[in-house]
Amino acid sequence: MSLIQAQALEKTYRAGDVDVHAVRGVDFTIEAASFAAFVGPSGSGKSTVLNMIGCLDHPTGGMLKVLDTDVSLLNRETGAAFRGNNIGFIFQDFNLVPVLTAYENVEYPLIMVQDWPAADRAKRVKELLEAVGMSDQADKRPDQLSGGQKQRVAVARALVARSKLVLADEPTANLDHDTAYRIIELLKGMRDEYGTTFIFSTHDPKIMGEAEVTFTLEDGRMQTLNGGSRPPDTRIGSEASHG
Amino acid sequence: MxxxxxxxxxxxxxxxxxxxxxxxxxxxxxxxxxxxxxxxxxxxxxxxxxITDSFLGQVQVHRRGFVASVESLPLNMNMPAQLAERVHKALETAPGVVAHAPRIKFGAMFSNFTETTSVRVNGIDPATEALVSPLLAKRQNSGTVGPTLLAPGEILVPDLVARGLKVKAGDTVVLVATNRDGSVNGKTFTIRGTLDSATGPGGRDGYIHLDDARTLLRLDQPEVTEYAIRIGGSEDAEAVAERLASIFSDTKNKEGQPILEVHPWQKLSPFSxxxxxxxxxxxxxxxxxxxxxxxxxxxxxxxxxxxxxxxxxxxxxxxxxxxxxxxxxxxxxxxxxxxxxxxxxxxxxxxxxxxxxxxxxxxxxxxxxxxxxxxxxxxxxxxxxxxxxxxxxxxxxxxxxxxxxxxxxxxxxxx
Structure with a gap:
């Protein structure tokens, strides 16, 4: 079953007196448990597509269904609830809450978004921190963590509420080469373990190479559909150190 | 949360x-x-x-119009004996009233036999006045301080008057007052003591016994100028005054106007x-x-x-x-x-x-x-x-x- 279906998807912004066509009639489907990437140059519309899939933005034309829900029908509150229950986010700049520890950042969606009982919450957070290899850094605040460690915490936060879909906007852009691969491997592992669908917006060739499905956008239009071929020159050995 | x-x-x-x-x-x-x-x-x-405890009282009852003309202390605004008795009885049972004291207020000439000045005088019943104005005794700064404020034939003189006329406790002085019929009467008094001044009107009054006031003014009947009232600790003066005004509203003159008026201290003292x-x-x-x-x-x-x-x-x-x-x-x-x-x-x-x-x-x-x-x-x-x-x-x-x-x-x- 398709997790995401888009038909003739459009997004037009009004910038002053000018209409900006960010996405122009894009069709795609993404299956559950995919590892998919939207790629393209800056301004190609990949982030806009990701924002619409994440119910942060509304399409201005066409149809977009995420988990069988027409996202154009969601308002501010129902959109937030839908995101909270189904979608996790990973950001380029990690975007952890600076006053919270790694543990508390991961716990945050279970308190502020969903109301998990304390015991279940603690079990789930520990499980995720263990899964991303951050158990021993649980009490540290973001300013005490390296970039790779922050992104691991962000991955745990994205998955903690049992999200079916994780959207990652340039998740490796601020990481060094080795750490970036570690994070990609981690995300793949999470996909394999939890069956979560990962969708990236990226121009990082490492992610493009690892993606099983690649959608190339240019000037708001879909250019090619790649079934997941992996360019050999973008691969790296598995001996890379932890980030 | x-x-x-x-x-x-x-x-x-x-x-x-x-x-x-x-x-x-x-x-x-x-x-x-x-x-x-x-x-x-x-x-x-x-x-x-x-102000309230040393001379004014917290609430006062007068005949209507007295407060408006208080500067001249008119004797024709006194409550006649029958009315004063009715007010006294009403106050004995009125809610919120702890004590009440009758007063006769008048203006007089105060003389040490060589010099004379004007003075405002209160004729008081020492026993009830002590309940209504418990700090009055503390204002006495010289002379005999005993269980009662004063006895018949004695006068408490305001300090400023005493100093002005160079009199002291134990001296004999004379008060001369104009009676209601226009005649003049005088009476000698022994100074029991002098009083510190207090802020506000009445803070520089002299005090004599109620019976002496009636004698000096040649009042045949036990008339009263005002009743000063002490209220319960938790009571509000304005609320008590309102209640009393309601009680006295039935007491009317021939024209159907209420005879009495009730004032809380706020209406009587500029300190309010x-x-x-x-x-x-x-x-x-x-x-x-x-x-x-x-x-x-x-x-x-x-x-x-x-x-x-x-x-x-x-x-x-x-x-x-x-x-x-x-x-x-x-x-x-x-x-x-x-x-x-x-x-x-x-x-x-x-x-x-x-x-x-x-x-x-x-x-x-x-x-x-x-x-x-x-x-x-x-x-x-x-x-x-x-x-x-x-x-x-x-x-x-x-x-x-x-x-x-x-x-x-x-x-x-x-x-």
Missing amino acids: VKILNLAARNLLRYRRRTGLTAFLIVIGMVAVLVFVAVTGSFKSMMIGQ NIASMIDLLAISIKIMLVAIVLVSVMNVMIMAVYERIREIGTILAIGTPPGRILWLFLNEGLLLGIAGTVAGVLISIGSILLIAAIGPTFTFGQQRGLVMSPDLPWMDMASVSAMVILIAVLASLQPAWKASKMDPITALRHV
């Missing part, structure tokens, strides 16, 4: 200096208000106590205007406190929202309901208000207790050596604290609302 409060507290501590400065402003405002209210409240209640001004000043300083809290908390919360736009975008993106974001920022304002209030109240209590322990003295009008002894204004502490906390929350409302309504995409792109 606890988790949100915890997060709000951490967010406040993120900017320690700014939070501390805002809390400090609230503390300064709180201390200024509470110490002012305590000191002026103490001054006010002390002065009111001095000063008390009102003090209350007005307290309100003004409270308004300034509101402005301080409003501006400082709103400023710090606007800054907090502005500096955390990306963070707000993140928590919105991961599905935090807008209402919780609103609640988070309101809690930050709430905690800021509570922190400032708690510190403000504690410092105020310390300051007020310190002032009370030092007991500074001051002079008001003719009264010297009045000791400032402020009480802790518990009611004001509660109301001002509630007001500050409420204003802090209200001041956070606009920034919190703005945060909750942010577009997550725009917020995430904010640099």
Whole structure:
């Protein structure tokens, strides 16, 4: 079953007196448990597509269904609830809450978004921190963590509420080469373990190479559909150190 | 809820200096208000106590029109014996009235046989007057201080008059008064003692026995100029006066007009205007406190929202309901208000207790050596604290609302 279906998807912004066509009639489907990437140059519309899939933005034309829900029908509150229950986010700049520890950042969606009982919450957070290899850094605040460690915490936060879909906007852009691969491997592992669908917006060739499905956008239009071929020159050995 | 409060507290501590400065402003405002209210409240209640307990009484009953013409102390405005008796009986059973004392007020010439001056005189019943004006005896600064205020044939002379005419306790003086029929009568008195002046009309009156007043004025019947009333500790003078006015409203003249009028002390003493001004000043300083809290908390919360736009975008993106974001920022304002209030109240209590322990003295009008002894204004502490906390929350409302309504995409792109 398709997790995401888009038909003739459009997004037009009004910038002053000018209409900006960010996405122009894009069709795609993404299956559950995919590892998919939207790629393209800056301004190609990949982030806009990701924002619409994440119910942060509304399409201005066409149809977009995420988990069988027409996202154009969601308002501010129902959109937030839908995101909270189904979608996790990973950001380029990690975007952890600076006053919270790694543990508390991961716990945050279970308190502020969903109301998990304390015991279940603690079990789930520990499980995720263990899964991303951050158990021993649980009490540290973001300013005490390296970039790779922050992104691991962000991955745990994205998955903690049992999200079916994780959207990652340039998740490796601020990481060094080795750490970036570690994070990609981690995300793949999470996909394999939890069956979560990962969708990236990226121009990082490492992610493009690892993606099983690649959608190339240019000037708001879909250019090619790649079934997941992996360019050999973008691969790296598995001996890379932890980030 | 606890988790949100915890997060709000951490967010406040993120900017320690700014939070501390805002809390400090609230503390300064709180201390200024509470110490002012305590000191002026103490001054006010002390002065009111001095006025009502040393000569005025808390409520007075007169014949209608007497207060309007009080400067001339007209004898034809006395209550006739029958009316005075009716009032006396009514006051004995009136709710809220603890004691009442009859007085005859008149103007007289006071002479030491070589010099003469005018003086206002109160004819009093010493036993009941002591109940209505318990501080009158304490104003006596010379002469015999005994179990009764004075005996027939004795006079308590205001200090200024005594000094002016160079008379002292034990001296014989004469009072000469014009009677109602226009004739003049005189009577000699022995000075029992002299009285310190008190603030307000009546604060420089002399006192003789009620029977002597009737003799001097040649009153055949036991007429009364006024009844001075002491009310219960928890009673309000204006409320008691209203109740008594209602009781006496049935007593009417031939034209159907009420014969009697009832005045609380506020209508009789100009100090009530000063008390009102003090209350007005307290309100003004409270308004300034509101402005301080409003501006400082709103400023710090606007800054907090502005500096955390990306963070707000993140928590919105991961599905935090807008209402919780609103609640988070309101809690930050709430905690800021509570922190400032708690510190403000504690410092105020310390300051007020310190002032009370030092007991500074001051002079008001003719009264010297009045000791400032402020009480802790518990009611004001509660109301001002509630007001500050409420204003802090209200001041956070606009920034919190703005945060909750942010577009997550725009917020995430904010640099």
